[in-house]
Amino acid sequence: DAKTTQPTSMDCAEGRAANLPCNHSTISGNEYVYWYRQIHSQGPQYIIHGLKNNETNEMASLIITEDRKSSTLILPHATLRDTAVYYCIVRVMEYGNKLVFGAGTILRVKS
Amino acid sequence: DAGITQSPRHKVTETGTPVTLRCHQTENHRYMYWYRQDPGHGLRLIHYSYGVKDTDKGEVSDGYSVSRSKTEDFLLTLESATSSQTSVYFCAISGGLGGTDTQYFGPGTRLTVL
Numbered sequence: 001d002a003k004t005t006q007p008t009s010m011d012c013a014e015g016r017a018a019n020l021p022c023n024h025s026t027i028s029g030n031e032y033v034y035w036y037r038q039i040h041s042q043g044p045q046y047i048i049h050g051l052k053n054n055e056t057n058e059m060a061s062l063i064i065t066e067d068r069k070s071s072t073l074i075l076p077h078a079t080l081r082d083t084a085v086y087y088c089i090v091r092v093m094e095y096g097n098k099l100v101f102g103a104g105t106i107l108r109v110k111s
Numbered sequence: 112d113a114g115i116t117q118s119p120r121h122k123v124t125e126t127g128t129p130v131t132l133r134c135h136q137t138e139n140h141r142y143m144y145w146y147r148q149d150p151g152h153g154l155r156l157i158h159y160s161y162g163v164k165d166t167d168k169g170e171v172s173d174g175y176s177v178s179r180s181k182t183e184d185f186l187l188t189l190e191s192a193t194s195s196q197t198s199v200y201f202c203a204i205s206g207g208l209g210g211t212d213t214q215y216f217g218p219g220t221r222l223t224v225l
Contacts, residue, residue, distance in 0.1 A: 034213075043201050043216035044154070093212045095142055095205065098156035098169060 004088045009106040012082075018075040020105050022088030025069045032093050033064060035073045036101070037084040044087070044101070047073065078109045114138050115217035117202050123223045130189040132220050134202030136182075141206035143185040144214065145169075145177065147198040154201065160185055192224045 005023040012018040024033065034049040048055055048062045050071075055062045061074040075082055087104040091097055114137035124130050134143060144159040146169075156169030158177040166177050174196060176188045189196055202217040 041219075043219050046213055046215055049213065095212050096159055096161055096167070097212065098144070098159070099146075099154065099203075099214055101153040103153070 006105045011108050012078045014111045018078040020073040020086050023070045024090045031090045033071050034089040036087045039084040083109045117217040117220045121221045130192050132187045134185045136204050140204040144203040145187045146201045149198050194224050197224045
């Protein structure tokens with residue numbers, strides 16, 4: 001699975017959009033971009049995933065560049081409860097394929 | 112949240128004792144996984160199951176065994192617990208409808224081996 005690079009930490013004001021970048025320059029054509037987050041002491045929570053088209057669900061939007069070498073997770077209206085570590089993962093969608101979590105980005109939402 | 116529970120949620124045990132952690136799901140997902148999470152190592156896959164009685168090793172399987180006798184239950188056993196197995200253990204499931212392999216995680220079990 002391709003490696004990813006994320007900023008170590010980011011701050012965001014409550015109510016504003018949080019834009020979390022991820023670089024995955026070695027991504028292969030059959031690899032998906034997944035985003036998870038982990039709030040302190042809880043299990044990782046699935047947010048969204050995509051292959052090459054932009055995706056949106058009730059939690060977030062995922063914007064993938066045309067060359068697929070980078071992506072951005074957008075939380076449209078961040079709240080204090082969105083403070084967490086956010087993980088960008090690139091992987092082949094294959095049953096039994098492990099998730100490889102890097103260091104992630106610590107997002108702090110401040111009032 | 113996906114219907115995944117883990118038990119116990121916290122456990123303290125002594126070196127050399129056997130320990131069994133349980134993961135229970137109500138989603139009828141085919142695949143189940145056990146990960147451990149340690150500072151500086153992220154999440155690492157211990158074992159996974161691709162069906163009843165079908166299991167395979169992950170990257171850190173030494174000292175652990177698993178069993179799956181029913182779709183809904185996946186057990187992780189530390190045969191003789193060591194201090195290096197002090198960790199937070201997460202269960203995950205995947206294989207729901209739609210063909211997606213998205214993994215959903217349980218709340219975790221914090222294990223301390225003294």
